Amino acid sequence: MRALPLIPLLLGGWLALPAHAADPADARIATLFNRLAQAEREQDFQGTFVYERNGIFSTHRIWHRVQDGKVIERLLQLDGLPQEVLRVDGKTQCVSGTLVAGVGNTPDSSGRLLDPLKLMSWYDIKTVGETRVAGREVDIVSLKPRDQHRYAFELHLDKDTGLPLKSLLINDKGQLLERFQFTGLNTQAVPTEQELKPSDNCKAVAQVPPQAAEALASWRSDWVPPGFELVKSYVRKDPQTKATVSSLMYDDGLARFSVFLESLDGESVTDTRAQLGPTVAVSRHLTTPKGDMMVTVVGEIPIGTAERIALSMRAQDVQTKQ
Amino acid sequence: MSREALQESLSAVMDNEADELELRRVLSAVDDSETRATWSRYQVARAAMHKELLLPQLDIAAAVSAALADEAAPVKASRGPWRSLGRLAVAASVTVAVLAGVRLYNQDEISGVQLAAQQSAQQGVAVPQVQGPAVLAGYSESSEQATGPMANGVLQGQAGWDNQRLPGYLRQHAQEAALKGTESALPYARAASLENR
Incomplete structure (x- = not known):
């Protein structure tokens, strides 16, 4: 029943697409997004930005340098823990703090760019004006979802370089869920070797072999919101709980969610819902031929959507037997 | 109304011991300048007894009354x-x-x-x-409420399984996202924010 109202929406989205591409307004969007991608690849910069979700506010420094065609980027949290990340060409070299077991670089992980044509199917993208961010002129681009399964974004792109200087995530009630915003940006001073050098806290990230087949062989989803595609899946063993966890990550080109599946082994648990600013987590108990499982959906999507995704996970055996 | 009765009432109001009748009596007499002067003297005496005497030249009540008189009455x-x-x-x-x-x-x-x-x-x-x-x-979390990873979030259901697992899943999701893309520093900031407790 819930899918019915979606059908015209989906058809509308697809049918509208060719017309959109020809529209001069959309050509402008495409230009803005291409400039953004180009700026990430070619522009040297350093700056300070803030990140805010409900009740939590943090400040960060970013150094970004392009050298011999390679993009080197270092990020450092300026308040509280000195959290740090160093990336070279989209591959994470080192991070401070501990990564969850199994999280690491896979051979296929690489930089991903906003694809305006793909996004236009799921978001109504418009330039809605101009303003200033970090003392610089910016264009405001709004991305409003065409269905109820994702949040709206507002991007502020630097007129001079095309860099994203501000990003807001907004729910269907118009409430702000998170804010990412530069407070200062310098495109003249090229970051030095010293500034790009990670501290001793930054630990190398392991290369993780892909195990997509394993996770995919066991599970499938009856339903994910239209536009979301599987981008990563693997099975890991939790070193603390000794439990085997299958992980699937989906992506619509902008928003992401992960599905975690874990066998319960007779443990009794309650269904759970949690929300931390932009990120929602929904746990659902699922009875499958393989035994009782807990399905947890975590992502930057509305809670109702996460719930539906959790309820739509199926053990693969069911299908092969039928 | 006798002067004495009023003074008694004033005293009671000042000591926060007035009954409703006394309060009404004082309120109806408060516009009278002599009453106000008495009130002011009582305050000085009280302040002196409590060793907190300041110069009681400020008649705030009069200023408030004047301001109210100037203001247009609401419809x-x-x-x-x-x-x-x-x-x-x-x-x-x-x-x-x-x-x-x-x-x-x-x-x-x-x-x-x-x-x-x-x-x-x-x-x-x-x-x-x-x-x-x-x-x-x-929301159910006990002693770790202020510092736990869920401190600023919403967690329904009982403590136990999800308290162990959910923070881990949230981190795994955030870290995967941060490692995955370079489109902006946003996923990194989300992951970093999750570590701030």
């Missing part, structure tokens, strides 16, 4: 219905909050749309979705 007719409506809204939102809390706590079937609707009923201003009282009603 009374429009006030009545709005006030009662306001009270009704407060009552309704309390009911909604209670209902919502109970429903969430009981882990009923509740869709995101309903949840959002309940929250918006309680909060007229644009604040992050998760701050409504309804969700707090189901």
Whole structure:
């Protein structure tokens, strides 16, 4: 029943697409997004930005340098823990703090760019004006979802370089869920070797072999919101709980969610819902031929959507037997 | 009304021991300059007894009265219905909050749309979705409340499995996202924010 109202929406989205591409307004969007991608690849910069979700506010420094065609980027949290990340060409070299077991670089992980044509199917993208961010002129681009399964974004792109200087995530009630915003940006001073050098806290990230087949062989989803595609899946063993966890990550080109599946082994648990600013987590108990499982959906999507995704996970055996 | 009775009442009001009748008596006499002078003297005496004497030259009450006299009276007719409506809204939102809390706590079937609707009923201003009282009603974490990874979030259901697993899943998701893309520093910032406790 819930899918019915979606059908015209989906058809509308697809049918509208060719017309959109020809529209001069959309050509402008495409230009803005291409400039953004180009700026990430070619522009040297350093700056300070803030990140805010409900009740939590943090400040960060970013150094970004392009050298011999390679993009080197270092990020450092300026308040509280000195959290740090160093990336070279989209591959994470080192991070401070501990990564969850199994999280690491896979051979296929690489930089991903906003694809305006793909996004236009799921978001109504418009330039809605101009303003200033970090003392610089910016264009405001709004991305409003065409269905109820994702949040709206507002991007502020630097007129001079095309860099994203501000990003807001907004729910269907118009409430702000998170804010990412530069407070200062310098495109003249090229970051030095010293500034790009990670501290001793930054630990190398392991290369993780892909195990997509394993996770995919066991599970499938009856339903994910239209536009979301599987981008990563693997099975890991939790070193603390000794439990085997299958992980699937989906992506619509902008928003992401992960599905975690874990066998319960007779443990009794309650269904759970949690929300931390932009990120929602929904746990659902699922009875499958393989035994009782807990399905947890975590992502930057509305809670109702996460719930539906959790309820739509199926053990693969069911299908092969039928 | 005798001067003496009034003075007794004044004293009672000052000591916060006046009954309703005495309070009314004082209020009706407060415009009288002699009463005000008496009140002022009593305050000085009281302050001296409590060793907190300051120069009591400030007659704030007179200033407030003057300001009130200058101000245009609000239209009374429009006030009545709005006030009662306001009270009704407060009552309704309390009911909604209670209902919502109970429903969430009981882990009923509740869709995101309903949840959002309940929250918006309680909060007229644009604040992050998760701050409504309804969700707090189901929030269950003990001593780690202020510092735990869920401190600023909403966690319904009992402590146990999800308290162990959920933070791990949240981190795994954030870290995967941060490692995955370079489109902006946003996923990194999300992951870093999750580590801030």
